[in-house]
Amino acid sequence: MSNDAVGRAVQSRIYRAGVFGRRPVVPVEPSALEAAARARMSEVAWAYVAGGAGRQRTVQANRDAFDRRRIVPRTLVDVEHRDTSVRLFGRRLPAPLLFAPIGVLELAHRDADHAVARAARALDLPMVISSQASVPMEDVARTLGEAPRWFQLYWSKDDDVVDSFVSRAEAIGSDALVVTLDTHVLGWRTHDLDLAYLPFARGEGIAQYTSDPAFRRLVEAREPSAGPSPRPTPSAVRALHSMARHYPGRTRDNLRSPLPRAAVETFLDVFSRSSLTWTDLARLRERTSLPIVLKGIQHPGDAALALEHGVDGIVVSNHGGRQVDGAIGSLDALPAVVEVVDGRIPVLFDSGIRSGADVVTAIALGATAVLVGRPWVYGLALAGAEGARAVMQHVWAELDLTMALSGVRSVDEIGPDLLAPV
Numbered sequence: 001m002s003n004d005a006v007g008r009a010v011q012s013r014i015y016r017a018g019v020f021g022r023r024p025v026v027p028v029e030p031s032a033l034e035a036a037a038r039a040r041m042s043e044v045a046w047a048y049v050a051g052g053a054g055r056q057r058t059v060q061a062n063r064d065a066f067d068r069r070r071i072v073p074r075t076l077v078d079v080e081h082r083d084t085s086v087r088l089f090g091r092r093l094p095a096p097l098l099f100a101p102i103g104v105l106e107l108a109h110r111d112a113d114h115a116v117a118r119a120a121r122a123l124d125l126p127m128v129i130s131s132q133a134s135v136p137m138e139d140v141a142r143t144l145g146e147a148p149r150w151f152q153l154y155w156s157k158d159d160d161v162v163d164s165f166v167s168r169a170e171a172i173g174s175d176a177l178v179v180t181l182d183t184h185v186l187g188w189r190t191h192d193l194d195l196a197y198l199p200f201a202r203g204e205g206i207a208q209y210t211s212d213p214a215f216r217r218l219v220e221a222r223e224p225s226a227g228p229s230p231r232p233t234p235s236a237v238r239a240l241h242s243m244a245r246h247y248p249g250r251t252r253d254n255l256r257s258p259l260p261r262a263a264v265e266t267f268l269d270v271f272s273r274s275s276l277t278w279t280d281l282a283r284l285r286e287r288t289s290l291p292i293v294l295k296g297i298q299h300p301g302d303a304a305l306a307l308e309h310g311v312d313g314i315v316v317s318n319h320g321g322r323q324v325d326g327a328i329g330s331l332d333a334l335p336a337v338v339e340v341v342d343g344r345i346p347v348l349f350d351s352g353i354r355s356g357a358d359v360v361t362a363i364a365l366g367a368t369a370v371l372v373g374r375p376w377v378y379g380l381a382l383a384g385a386e387g388a389r390a391v392m393q394h395v396w397a398e399l400d401l402t403m404a405l406s407g408v409r410s411v412d413e414i415g416p417d418l419l420a421p422v
């Protein structure tokens with residue numbers, strides 16, 4: 001679809017379908033979308049996707065930060081033709097929207113990353129492929145076809161795994177490498193802890209690793225030292241079956257092999273390195289010519305260091321409030337980072353985007369583009385690829401209409417003067 005007047009096109013398609021008794025494939029209103037997904041998802045899947053750290057104060061702060069900002073629309077501007085496109089790392093994107101990297105998508109829908117890839121392809125918006133995906137990146141890349149893709153890296157304790165992930169990300173034609181800094185250990189996720197549920201411990205969400213030659217070498221080297229088998233309770237049997245199902249090869253053969261369990265144990269050992277510092281980035285800078293984007297920056301001091309170390313972009317993000325309870329709302333962190341960066345590199349934003357109006361607000365505060373996370377996961381849970389696509393299209397449509405109704409023709413024209421002082 002041309003990005004000229006996306007908003008009206010989507011709006012009128014929905015209203016016209018209504019004449020024939022058809023309602024949107026997923027709810028348009030954000031809290032209705034969330035409620036419908038919650039009703040559809042299993043208890044553990046919902047806790048994993050919707051939950052945040054501790055008392056959920058950062059999840060709330062992310063939304064409160066948006067609720068404190070107000071758009072002040074302008075009138076009598078010719079906004080008949082609007083352009084929602086932006087330029088990012090040498091490519092023109094039809095809208096300032098990316099599919100955030102989200103791990104373990106099989107929790108939402110069996111088509112998982114493939115479904116998201118189909119949605120991204122239909123809209124020609126970039127998919128940021130997660131290190132914790134349910135599907136190896138090469139398979140996702142095939143489903144993406146020509147659509148843009150970025151790769152998100154969790155920096156493993158094992159350098160060979162890091163190198164291998166980077167090579168694979170290059171080979172699948174990634175436009176950028178997103179290094180996530182805020183999750184070198186998992187936050188204190190109270191909802192998951194109360195359900196004693198971690199997907200990776202069952203072999204879910206580790207497909208990038210089990211498909212990786214460097215990781216497989218670690219697994220094979222580890223095999224003889226695997227500890228005693230768990231007691232065969234029904235849950236343990238289910239977990240072992242899940243590990244076998246997720247390991248490459250035939251499940252029947254895997255059930256007799258120690259490798260699937262060794263893979264889970266190896267993953268839990270090497271997942272991420274808490275000793276990572278700015279000097280390690282220099283090595284990555286030499287290692288790849290891909291643009292390096294740091295995800296999880298909240299402090300302006302870290303933005304300054306990012307510039308000093310020659311990174312190509314920043315994502316102001318607090319991981320959707322999943323890491324530090326009581327942390328600053330991500331939108332509240334954005335202006336100070338934008339000020340330090342001063343236009344030298346793109347500043348992307350996530351954590352709390354629920355609508356197109358939110359996108360306008362984040363851009364008004366200086367974001368170049370935004371990553372959308374939980375909302376499309378809810379769409380995915382409700383209606384697979386079509387659901388994820390519909391949610392992103394709704395955000396895009398509302399962005400376009402909010403631009404029109406605010407007197408703005410292009411994304412460049414969205415600036416701080418569009419917001420009321422707080």
Ligand SMILES: Cc1cc2nc3c(=O)[nH]c(=O)nc-3n(C[C@H](O)[C@H](O)[C@H](O)COP(=O)(O)O)c2cc1C
Binds near residue numbers: 319373
């Ligand atoms: C279920 C779930 C899984 C996620 N997995 C990853 C991941 O693998 N890598 C990553 O960098 N961020 C991950 N994130 C964080 C998102 O990329 C993004 O920062 C976050 O969803 C933004 O918050 P919001 O969805 O509330 O807007 C995950 C978020 C959720 C909800």
